[in-house]
Amino acid sequence: MVKSCFLAALLGLMANVPAFGHVHLKYPEGGEKYMPGEQVLIRWEIEIPHDQKNWDLYFTSDGGTTWNTIVEDLPVTDTSFTWVVPGLTTSQAEVRIVQDNTSFDYEDISGDFTIGNATASREDLLARNWKIYPNPSHGESIHIIPANLDHQQLQSIYLVDESGKELWRGNVSAEEWFMPVPAQASGIFFLVARYPREIRQQKLTIISGQ
Known part of the structure; x- marks a missing residue:
């Protein structure tokens, strides 16, 4: 009984956590360096199709500790988005694409990239x-x-x-x-x-x- 309750709780928790592997973030990959105000074309592709609702894009400047929304509810047919690099300085920037499905969500995250000297500009x-x-x-x-x-x-x-x-x-x-x-x-x-x-x-x- 205890094992069954634990398994049910674990499955319930997993249902709310996006997983990797069904969407591929093509760019940025990680290692790039951008300046504040620069326009970056974020690109991704579907690896495994689902009963999908839309796409969501997020950005972090601290390696994934906190995430900020870039845009939500992009059409399923979209596989790119022009993003304006924010006015800050960090070497731990990442972007995340989420495949927002009717049941289980999937995601992919870039490696760390750098946003250059924002303070001077x-x-x-x-x-x-x-x-x-x-x-x-x-x-x-x-x-x-x-x-x-x-x-x-x-x-x-x-x-x-x-x-x-x-x-x-x-x-x-x-x-x-x-x-x-x-x-x-x-x-x-x-x-x-x-x-x-x-x-x-x-x-x-x-x-x-x-």
Whole structure:
């Protein structure tokens, strides 16, 4: 009786824990080095098909101790996702893909990769005479005015959270932007400006008005 109860409890626990082997994370593999704000195409493939609902992607900066959501509920037909590298420094970054099935979930996790020196670039936009205010924002839209010399070469401008999830993207042909604060946003975010040969960032603080 005791053995049967133990086996039932063990099976119940296993039902809630994703397993490996039925989905393969192709990229990143581990060992790569990225800079904050860089765009990375995460790629994966199905090895064993299931009665699948969707895909979920997660990111860790501490070797798997804690996980942050990149995106959830991607369509089953998707096998890639463009991820914006978050504004932090770590040598223990990993991404995890979860095959979200109707019964038992499967997953694959990359090896550790490095995110480079984020600290040096976090205030580059202000240092280059951009005007960004209010910062911190208490729920107000943020006014962004680029420096004239920088703006001529600008390829893209967007806002990401600490996990690298893109929340806003501006029209590069505009002369300035009024960026609405994402609904229920609170914490640290990064405004990313991409140029042909470099990526610059500005750390933004948003304090929830609720």
